[in-house]
Amino acid sequence: xxxxxxxxxxxxxxxxxxxxxxxxxxxxxxxxxxxxxxxxxxxxxxxxxxxxxxxxxxxxxxxxxxxxxxxxxxxxxxxxxxxxxxxxxxxxxxxxxxxxxxxxxxxxxx
Amino acid sequence: xxxxxxxxxxxxxxxxxxxxxxxxxxxxxxxxxxxxxxxxxxxxxxxxxxxxxxxxxxxxxxxxxxxxxxxxxxxxxxxxxxxxxxxxxxxxxxxxxxxxxxxxxxxxxxxx
Numbered sequence: 001x002x003x004x005x006x007x008x009x010x011x012x013x014x015x016x017x018x019x020x021x022x023x024x025x026x027x028x029x030x031x032x033x034x035x036x037x038x039x040x041x042x043x044x045x046x047x048x049x050x051x052x053x054x055x056x057x058x059x060x061x062x063x064x065x066x067x068x069x070x071x072x073x074x075x076x077x078x079x080x081x082x083x084x085x086x087x088x089x090x091x092x093x094x095x096x097x098x099x100x101x102x103x104x105x106x107x108x109x110x
Numbered sequence: 111x112x113x114x115x116x117x118x119x120x121x122x123x124x125x126x127x128x129x130x131x132x133x134x135x136x137x138x139x140x141x142x143x144x145x146x147x148x149x150x151x152x153x154x155x156x157x158x159x160x161x162x163x164x165x166x167x168x169x170x171x172x173x174x175x176x177x178x179x180x181x182x183x184x185x186x187x188x189x190x191x192x193x194x195x196x197x198x199x200x201x202x203x204x205x206x207x208x209x210x211x212x213x214x215x216x217x218x219x220x221x222x
């Protein structure tokens with residue numbers, strides 16, 4: 001089992017560009033989340049999904065969109081990248097309170 | 111709302127020293143408590159957990175006891191190794207499928 005996978009590992013964007021961060025899992029977990037990690041801020045929840053077709057906002061949703069058409073995939077879209085979105089992004093699944101994290105995507109917005 | 115507060119780092123220790131990283135929490139219900147570890151360049155991994163008061167979680171020589179009376183879940187290890195150098199996150203969850211609330215993380219640096 002691959003667990004939670006994320007692509008790409010690294011990405012550099014220019015301000016105003018759009019992109020999609022991919023997240024996939026093979027554990028058949030219903031609950032998935034996206035976090036961003038910034039120095040001194042810990043992890044902050046962006047969006048989450050309790051199952052296919054259902055998504056909701058977390059603590060810092062502005063500038064990000066998500067969709068959940070299948071159990072396996074939970075992509076995160078940046079519509080118009082801003083320097084404030086420079087961060088490391090983690091996708092995670094949850095089962096009985098325990099979270100399983102992907103390896104992360106390091107995004108830089110110039 | 112829920113919150114987790116953990117001591118600021120970095121915590122710098124010599125190999126074989128005793129480690130304590132403090133964690134306190136605020137929650138409306140009866141949460142489960144977790145410690146996650148993040149090694150450089152990697153995602154977070156579950157280190158240990160406790161689901162009810164007085165439970166002790168343990169793994170790889172690390173321990174933490176769920177103290178409801180002091181709302182604390184301090185992480186301890188009797189003898190740290192260089193390979194323990196990482197960032198440690200305390201977290202809580204209020205239900206089986208709820209999201210986790212994380213502390214800001216504490217960096218541990220262990221020197222030979």
